[in-house]
Amino acid sequence: MELTLNNGVTMPALGLGVFQSAPEQTTAAVEAALAVGYRHIDTAAAYGNEREVGQGIRKSGLDRSEVFIETKVWVSDYGYDQTLHAYEKAVGKLATGYLDLLILHQPAPDRFDKTVAAYKALETLLADGRVRAIGVSNFMPHHMEQLLDSTTIVPAVNQIELHPYFAQLSVQAKDAEHGILTQAWSPIGGITFYPGWGGEDRRNVMQDPEIAVIAQAHGKTPAQVMLRWHLQQGRSAIPKSTNPARIAGNFDVFDFELSTGELAAIDALDTGVRNGPDPDVAREERFAMAIPEA
Numbered sequence: 001m002e003l004t005l006n007n008g009v010t011m012p013a014l015g016l017g018v019f020q021s022a023p024e025q026t027t028a029a030v031e032a033a034l035a036v037g038y039r040h041i042d043t044a045a046a047y048g049n050e051r052e053v054g055q056g057i058r059k060s061g062l063d064r065s066e067v068f069i070e071t072k073v074w075v076s077d078y079g080y081d082q083t084l085h086a087y088e089k090a091v092g093k094l095a096t097g098y099l100d101l102l103i104l105h106q107p108a109p110d111r112f113d114k115t116v117a118a119y120k121a122l123e124t125l126l127a128d129g130r131v132r133a134i135g136v137s138n139f140m141p142h143h144m145e146q147l148l149d150s151t152t153i154v155p156a157v158n159q160i161e162l163h164p165y166f167a168q169l170s171v172q173a174k175d176a177e178h179g180i181l182t183q184a185w186s187p188i189g190g191i192t193f194y195p196g197w198g199g200e201d202r203r204n205v206m207q208d209p210e211i212a213v214i215a216q217a218h219g220k221t222p223a224q225v226m227l228r229w230h231l232q233q234g235r236s237a238i239p240k241s242t243n244p245a246r247i248a249g250n251f252d253v254f255d256f257e258l259s260t261g262e263l264a265a266i267d268a269l270d271t272g273v274r275n276g277p278d279p280d281v282a283r284e285e286r287f288a289m290a291i292p293e294a
Contacts, residue, residue, distance in 0.1 A: 001254065003236055005156040006179040009133045011068050011101065013231055014251065015040030017185065017240035020194070023049045029242040030056025034067065036248045042159075042238040044072035044105055045090060045291045054094035069094060070101040072137060073122075075287040078104070078114040083121035087130065089293060103135040103157060107143035110282035116150045123153050133157070137185070138279040141174040148178065157181045162235070163189035164226060165205045167270040172235075187230050187237035188223040188250075191275040202275070210265055218256045227253045229266045 002010045016033040018026050018041070026049040030041055034057065043053045050071060057067050071094070077086035091099060102122055108115050122134040135157030139147065148154065158175050162168055162184035175182045186192075189205030205211070211222045218225065223239065227250060230237040239250045258266075277283065 001231060003181060003234070005133050005181055006154060007133055007156055009100070009156070011133070011157075011181075011236065012038070012040035013236050014038065014227065014253070015042050015068070015070070015236070015238040016247065017042045017238035018049055018053060019044070019047055019185070019240050021047070021049055021240065021242050023052045025242040026052035027056040027059065029244075029247060031059045032244045033247050033251070034060040034062055036251050038247075038251055039066060040068040040070065040238075042070045043094075044074070045077065045086060046072065046074040046105060046289065050090055050093040051095075054096060058095070064096055068100045069096060070103070071099060072103050072105040073118060074289065074291050075106050075108045075111075076290055078108060078111065078118040080117040080121045083118040084124065086291065087121075087125055089291060091130075092294060098129070099131045101133045101135060101157060102131045103137050103155075103159060105137050106287070107136070107139050107147075107279050108282070108287060109143065109280055110284075111287075112143075112146060116147065119147060119151050119155075123151065126153065135159070135180070135183075138277075139171075140279055141170055143279065144174055144178070144180075154178050155180050157183050157236070159183040159185050159238075161186050161191060161274065161276045162230075163187055163192070163205055164208065164211065164229070164266050164269040165189060165192060165203065165271045166274055167267065169270070181236060183236035183238065184230050185238060186276065187235075188226045188239050190240060203271075205269075208269060210269060214258070214262050214265065217262075218258075220253075220256060221249060223250060224253050225258070226266070228256065228258050229263060232258055232263060
């Protein structure tokens with residue numbers, strides 16, 4: 001299943017995410033995903049595993065043109081010249097001559113002038129043919145309006161926290177208004193149960209009884225139901241796993257369909273509560289993390 005971006009580039013709707021995948025596990029996870037049928041891998045400079053993603057792609061035996069590679073520029077590399085260099089670092093680690101999609105990892109509103117300069121560097125990379133599409137991540141509607149007022153090219157993608165407990169409808173609406181594809185990170189609610197996130201009273205969306213009922217009706221897992229929910233509503237989703245069985249299971253979502261009522265029941269689970277970091281809050285220490293040259 002492919003989605004067409006606002007510049008005509010097509011992208012597989014379902015991809016493998018590698019957030020928090022240890023470098024020593026990432027190569028095998030990517031290789032396993034590509035063997036199952038994935039053709040879209042999402043990584044980021046800040047994940048520290050771009051090199052291993054590239055190794056997994058090469059070990060798969062697939063031609064470079066068969067795999068859609070998406071990565072992200074970290075905040076410490078924002079600025080026009082810095083972001084052009086960040087691209088060079090990324091393609092050097094991935095060992096690929098171009099990127100399919102390059103996005104800014106955070107809006108970083110405490111230094112938004114640098115964010116705008118970074119995006120203008122993405123526009124240059126796009127014009128030069130070094131990337132096929134450009135976009136952003138974690139941009140709220142007010143960030144998006146600020147960016148659009150200062151730049152020329154509308155982002156192709158906005159990657160945000162999005163799962164049944166946090167659907168971010170206002171962000172989805174703003175994206176749709178501008179023809180921007182919404183891409184879900186933590187699409188099966190991993191952020192609701194990742195170690196170190198949330199609190200003692202957090203709810204694990206994977207254990208939601210409403211989703212369990214729907215999953216049982218289709219002979220599928222809760223994760224598969226959530227991924228199908230994203231796909232049927234026209235979003236891109238990038239579930240993360242390093243477990244070969246779960247990687248395969250997350251891709252086995254094209255042989256069933258959720259009813260209108262089931263989609264509405266999942267929609268109704270939205271709590272409006274963010275689980276990940278607030279994009280409007282500056283995280284100076286985290287933002288200062290330097291991305292190695294090699």
